[in-house]
Amino acid sequence: MQRELRHHWTSIGTLILLVSLALSVACGDDDGPLSQYATDAGSDGSRVGDALEDVTDATTRDVGSEVAASLDDSDAPGEPVVRPRFTVGESFFSTPWPSNARRLSNGAPDLAGFPMRNIATLDINASLIEDQLDGFAILPTIFFPFEADPEDLLLPLPADTLESGAVIQLLDVREEHCGERVPVMGTYRSAGDRFSEDHLLIVSTVPGFALDSGATYAAVVLDQLGTERNELFDAALQGQSDDEWSESLAPLRACVEGAGLELEDILVASVFTTQDVYRTMDAMRDFVRDPEEISEISLTEFTTQTMPDGRIMYRATMQVPYFIEGEPPYNTGGGFQFDGDGVPIVQQWQSSDIAIMLPWEPETGERFPVMLYLPGTGGQLYWSVNNDWQLAAEREGFAVAAFDGPFHGSRSLPNQDSGSPGTTVNFASERVRYPQQVIEAVFFIRLLQELSEGEEGMPLNLDELVVGGQSQGAHVGAILAGLVPEPHSYALNGIGGYVGTLIMNREINGATFSEIFETLFGLEQGSVDQFHPMLALAQMGAELSDPAAYAARWRGWADNPDGADIFLINGIDDEYVPSAAAAALTVAGRVTPLAEPAWAPDPTGTWSVEPVETPVQGTDTAWDGSDLTIITEMREGEGHFVIWNDSGLQEAVVEFWQTSLVGAARLPHD
Numbered sequence: 020m021q022r023e024l025r026h027h028w029t030s031i032g033t034l035i036l037l038v039s040l041a042l043s044v045a046c047g048d049d050d051g052p053l054s055q056y057a058t059d060a061g062s063d064g065s066r067v068g069d070a071l072e073d074v075t076d077a078t079t080r081d082v083g084s085e086v087a088a089s090l091d092d093s094d095a096p097g098e099p100v101v102r103p104r105f106t107v108g109e110s111f112f113s114t115p116w117p118s119n120a121r122r123l124s125n126g127a128p129d130l131a132g133f134p135m136r137n138i139a140t141l142d143i144n145a146s147l148i149e150d151q152l153d154g155f156a157i158l159p160t161i162f163f164p165f166e167a168d169p170e171d172l173l174l175p176l177p178a179d180t181l182e183s184g185a186v187i188q189l190l191d192v193r194e195e196h197c198g199e200r201v202p203v204m205g206t207y208r209s210a211g212d213r214f215s216e217d218h219l220l221i222v223s224t225v226p227g228f229a230l231d232s233g234a235t236y237a238a239v240v241l242d243q244l245g246t247e248r249n250e251l252f253d254a255a256l257q258g259q260s261d262d263e264w265s266e267s268l269a270p271l272r273a274c275v276e277g278a279g280l281e282l283e284d285i286l287v288a289s290v291f292t293t294q295d296v297y298r299t300m301d302a303m304r305d306f307v308r309d310p311e312e313i314s315e316i317s318l319t320e321f322t323t324q325t326m327p328d329g330r331i332m333y334r335a336t337m338q339v340p341y342f343i344e345g346e347p348p349y350n351t352g353g354g355f356q357f358d359g360d361g362v363p364i365v366q367q368w369q370s371s372d373i374a375i376m377l378p379w380e381p382e383t384g385e386r387f388p389v390m391l392y393l394p395g396t397g398g399q400l401y402w403s404v405n406n407d408w409q410l411a412a413e414r415e416g417f418a419v420a421a422f423d424g425p426f427h428g429s430r431s432l433p434n435q436d437s438g439s440p441g442t443t444v445n446f447a448s449e450r451v452r453y454p455q456q457v458i459e460a461v462f463f464i465r466l467l468q469e470l471s472e473g474e475e476g477m478p479l480n481l482d483e484l485v486v487g488g489q490s491q492g493a494h495v496g497a498i499l500a501g502l503v504p505e506p507h508s509y510a511l512n513g514i515g516g517y518v519g520t521l522i523m524n525r526e527i528n529g530a531t532f533s534e535i536f537e538t539l540f541g542l543e544q545g546s547v548d549q550f551h552p553m554l555a556l557a558q559m560g561a562e563l564s565d566p567a568a569y570a571a572r573w574r575g576w577a578d579n580p581d582g583a584d585i586f587l588i589n590g591i592d593d594e595y596v597p598s599a600a601a602a603a604l605t606v607a608g609r610v611t612p613l614a615e616p617a618w619a620p621d622p623t624g625t626w627s628v629e630p631v632e633t634p635v636q637g638t639d640t641a642w643d644g645s646d647l648t649i650i651t652e653m654r655e656g657e658g659h660f661v662i663w664n665d666s667g668l669q670e671a672v673v674e675f676w677q678t679s680l681v682g683a684a685r686l687p688h689d
Contacts, residue, residue, distance in 0.1 A: 101165070101166065101167050101168075101169060101170060101245065101246045101247070102165070102166050102247050102249045103115075103163060103164065103165055103166075103240070103248070103249050103252060103287035104164035104165055104166045104218070104249070105249040105251045105252040105287070106251075107251075107264070110132050110216065111130075111131070111132035111133050111134060111216075112162060112164045112211075112216040112219065113164060114164070114264075115161070115162065115163050115164070115238070115287060115288070115289035116161070116162045116289070117156070117159060117161065117289065117291040118264075118267055118289040118290065118291055119235075119263075119266075119290055119291050119292055120263040120264045120266070120267040122154075123149055125150075125153070126152075126153040126154060127148065127149045127150065127152045127153060127154075128148060128149065128152060128154075128155055128559065129149065130145045130148060130149055130556075133145055133552075133556070134213060134214045134215065134216075134552070135213060135214060143446070143447075144446040145556070147354065147446055147447050147560070148556070148559065148560050151354065151355075152294050152559070152560070153233075153295055153298065154233065154291075154292045154293045154294035154295060155291045155292065155293055155294060156293065156294070156555065156559035156562060157229045157230050157231075157232060157293045157294065157296070157562050157565075157567075157568050158223075158224055158226075158228075158230070158517055158519065158558055158562070158565075158567060158568075159223070159224060159230065159291070159293070159555070159558075159559070160221060160222070160549065160550060160552075160554070160555035160558070161189075161221070161222040161223070161238040161291075162219055162220075162221055163219070163220040163221070163222070163238075163240055163287055163289070164218060164219055164220075165218040165219070165246070167218060168207075168209050168218060169207075169220075169244035169245055169246050170244070170245030170246070171243065171244050171245035172207055172244060173186070174186065174205040174206070174207070175187065175205075176623070177202045177203065177204050177623040177624075177625045178202065178623065178624060178625045180200065180202050180203045180205075181200045181202055183278065183280060184241070185241070186240060186241045186243045186244065187205045187222050187238075187240055187241075188200055188203065188238075188239050188241075189201040189203045189222070189224065189236055189237070189238050189239075190236060190237045190238075190239060190271075190274065190278050191234065191236055192235055192236060192237045192270040192271055192273070192274040192278075192290065193234060193235055194273070194274075196234075197273075197274040197277040197278060198274060198277045198278035200278075201224060201228050201230060201236070202225045202228055202623070202625040202626075203222050203223060203224055203225065204222070204223050204224075204225055204549075204623070205220065205221065205222045205223075206221050206550050207219070207220050207221070208221060208550070212540075212543065212546060213540055213542070214551070214553050215551070215552050220240065221550040222238055223549050223550055223555075225606075225621065225623055225625050226517055226519070226520060226549070226599065226602070226603040226606065227516070227517060227567065227602065227603040227604065227605065227607045227620070227621065227626075228606060228607070228625075228626070229567050229568060229570065229607045230293050231293065231571065232293060232294070232295050232297050232568065232571075233292065233293060233294070233295030233297070233298065234293055235270050235290060235291070235293075236290070236293070237268075237270065237271040237274070237289070237290045238288060238289050238290075238291070239271070239280070239285055240286045240287045240288065241280075241284050241285060242284055242285065242286040243286075244286065246286060248285075248286055248287070249287070252264075252287055255267075255268055256268055256271075256282060256285060256288065257282065258272060267289075267290050268288065269290075271285075271288055271290050294559075294562065296562055296563050296568045296569070297501075297572075299355065299454075300454060300458075300498070300501075300502055300563070301502070302357070302361060302362075302363060303342065303355070303363050303454070303458045303461075304461050304502050304503065306340075306363045307340060307458055307461055307462040307465065308461065308462075308465055312362075313340065316337060316338070316462070316465065316466050316469060317337065317338040317368075318335050318336070318337050318466070318470075319335065319336050320334075320335055320336045321333070321334070321335040322334045322335070329379050329380065330376055330378060330379065330413060331376070331377040331379070331380060332374060332376045332377075333374070333375040333376075333377075333477070334372065334373065334374050334375075335372075335373050336370050336371065336372050336373070336429075337370075337371050337373055337422070337463070337466055338369070338370060338371075339368065339369055339370075339371045339422075339459050339462055339463075340365045340368060340462065341365065341366055341367045341368065341369045341425075342355050342356070342363055342364070342365060342366055342451070342455060342458065343355070343366060343425075343448055343451055343452070343455055344364075344366050345366075345448065347426075349445050349447075349448035350445055351445065352445075352447065352448065353445050353446075353447030353448025353449070353451065354447040354448065354451055355451050355454075369425075369430060370429065370430070371422050371423045371424075371429070371430060371459065372400055372422070372423045372428060372429045373400075373420070373421070373422045373463070373466075374400050374401070374403065374404045374420070374421050375404070375418060375419070375420045375467075375477070375479075376404035376405070376409070376413060376419045376420075377418050377478065378413040378414070378415075378416050378417065378418060381478040385478055386471070386479060387416060387417060387418040387478055387480060388416065388417050388480055388483035388484070388485070388676075388677075388680060389417065389419075389467060389479050389480065389481060389483065389484050389485070390409070390412045390417045390418070390419045390420070390484075390485050390486070390487055390676065391420050391421070391460070391463070391464065391467075391484060391485070391486045391487070391506070392404065392408075392409060392420070392421045392486075392488070392492070393421070393424075393456075393460065393486065393487070393488040393491075393492030393493070393495050393496050393499075394421065394424075394488075394489055394491075394492045395489040395490030395491050395492055395513070396490060396491040397427065398427060398428075398489070398491075398492065399428060400421060400422075400427075400428045400429075403419075403421035404419045404420075404421055406663075407663060407666065407669060408487060408662055408663065408669050411666070411669040411670055411672075411673050412487070412673050412676070415673050415677065417485075417676070418478075420463070420467055420479075422459065422460075422463050424456040424459060424491075424492075425452060425455055425456055426452075446560065450560060450561060450563055450564055451563065451564070452564070453491070453494055453495055453498065453564040454498070454563055454564055457499050457502065460495060460496075461499070461502065461503055464481070464484070464503065464505055467481055467484075481505065483507070483680045484506045484507065485506055485507055485508045485509070485510075485676040485679060485680075486499065486500075486506045486508070486510070486511075487509075487510050487672070487676075488509070488510075488512070489512050489513060489662070489663075490512070490513040490514075490595065490596075490659065492511075493511035493512055493513055493514035494514060494564075494566055496509050496511050496514075497509070497511055497514055497516070497566035497569065497570070497604070498564070498566055498569045500569065500573050500583050500585065501569030501570070501571075501572035501573065502569070502572075503579070504578060504579035506583055507583060507584065507676075507679040507680050507684075508583055508584035508585070508586070508648075508675060508676055508679035508684050509584070509585050509586065510586045510588065510672045510676065511587050512588040512589075512660070512661055512662040512663075513588070513589065513593060513595065513596050513659045513661075514566065514587055514588075514589065514596065514601065515566075515589070515596040515597065515599075515600025515601040515603065515604050516565055516566040516567030516568075516570065516600060516603050516604030516607055517565065517567045517599075517600060517603035517604070517607070518557060518558050518561040518562075518565055519549050519555075519557070519558045520549075520597055520599040520600040520603050521597065521600055522547070522554055523547070523548060523549065523554070523597075523599070524597035524599050524600065525595075525597055526594070533548070533554075534547075566604055567604055567607035570604065570607040570608035570609075571607075571608075573585050573608055573649060574639060574640070574641050574649070575641045575642030575643060576642060577642075579642075580641065580642045580643035581642070581643050581645050581647075582641040582642055582647055583647070584647055584648045584649065584675070584679045584683060584684035585610065585647075585648075585649045585650070586648075586650055586651070586652070586672065586675055586684070586686065587601070587604065587608075587610055587650075587652070588651070588652045588654075588661050588662055588668070589601040589651065589652065589653055589654070589661065590617075590654045590655075590656070590657030590658045590659065590661045591617040591618055591653065591654065591655055591656075591657070592656065592657060593657075593658045594658060594659065595659050596659065598617075598618050601651075601653065602618060602619070602620045602621065602653075605620040605651050605653070606620050606621050606626055608649060609626070609628070609649070610649050610651045611628050611630070611631055611635075611638045611649060611650050611651070612628070612630045612631075612650070612651050612653050613630060613631060613632075613633060613635070613650060613651065613652050613653070613686075614631060614633070615655075616630055616651075616653035617653050617654055617655035617656075620651075620653075631650070633671075633686055633688040634685060634686060634688050635648065635650060635685070635686050636678070636685040636686070637683040638650055645683075646682065647683055647684075648675070648679075648683045648684040648685065648686065650686060652668070671686055671687050672686075674686070674687050
């Protein structure tokens, strides 16, 4: 079985925005204002307390005094007026959010007034979002404040929000997509907490329904709540006010007729543009592939070893460009930096050991198809080319290639026990750790191409490249599939998306991150859900490293029109990748389940597809109209290592790879 430490999801960059705050507070004075919450947690107190014993070891920063200043009771609300609230600049929740009227000059979300920013850790993380993002969440949560509770509050089922008469709806307002609707879920919170305010109507996309990157949408509430429109908002909606709000609503005004709506039917709305995760990752991909930027790849310590069974292993050390600013373990600094022209800045060059295993001594002129393997957290390089799954590929004539990613193998830090740099509080470095490994995979593909050039090159056929990934490596592979054209297919085991589901479902010693956060701040049990402001902020900051943000590209794009075949493999009992996260990625990629899936990808029933029996081939259509196979195994009675526990599935995956080299991949009957 793959030798890895299987907790990579506990350190995924963007939940740090939520959890790092909790970790910092947990280390306050024993007699501070939060000490009661760590010891008196009601029925769940003991298990949350046990979890806190683990997480409090992760940091020694004392921010208890900062929190104490922020926990005073807020002023009592005034007399209720049943209208949407629209008082610009009064507080974070005094106008709809997100909105293009609430962006900074650099295009980033304006988080001024976000509750509890007097806590240093939260302020640092929020400031990073304001500095580095160019738009709002791709899996957003939208907040509509009211001055009092609406009289007639009846929110629709998610599937019903696709209808033009739904009281809440999310519209694409780009000219070429005007009126296309995205399913949403809604809730209403009469009472706020320390991170929100009273009287909030909250709308969120159904998990997995990711919006397009860098695209503009309108969240709309129709006048069906027994309320009246706010006069200031009315002027902005009608284009009668000369301010940023009127300007921000212009795309909705242009699209309203095409969406089957009328302006007078709209109670309140907000128009926002999503962040463009591709802009950052495409720029970094292009940089490491450009010989004018990096003229040659340094390769040293090259060795050859013939294995007892006749396989041939090459090992060497390559120098990889490293873009994360600062020094390990990145408790300060972190993040990607770009110059004034938008060119990525290489912070340092690091040594990464590589291994390439040939299945046998090649005959004259023979070249092998290549399987790039991306291991799980803490994966060992030797086992990356020598384990059961890899051996199954090698028996069928594949060469297997792998490299040590950041904080793996030869790149581990002293006393490190995982594929993480060790930081738990620095959101800046955590959110780019997986993207850094993705860019290194792009660079490694370039190295393999250069090594195989000419008659004297290695006997590798990079025109026949496939990818396998486990856990963290599967996460990296899912992003890679949205960036590079070379791989024909991907088989990814133990993989999920949508960071919000991680925060709600991932456990430490039996308590979820949401429960830990609720306990630390004395919040109502179950309140930190997909509608909570802190989770919304975490999701927005996380999306550069969220596979769900890249799934739309799996079927191809202009520079890769034929896309790639995708096979996702998950078990329902995976303690490291919650089934909800696996389901969200299934929905984001519109992935067809194999017959008898152990759980429903979309429990709301908004999106469904008939599961297919094996053998299966050609379930989908690529960007250019060619056939693709995009499928998932959602297995009962299995956990994080489905592929490693089933030799028959390993052989089936090899056939999936083989057939993808000549057309749509075929998965045989297992």
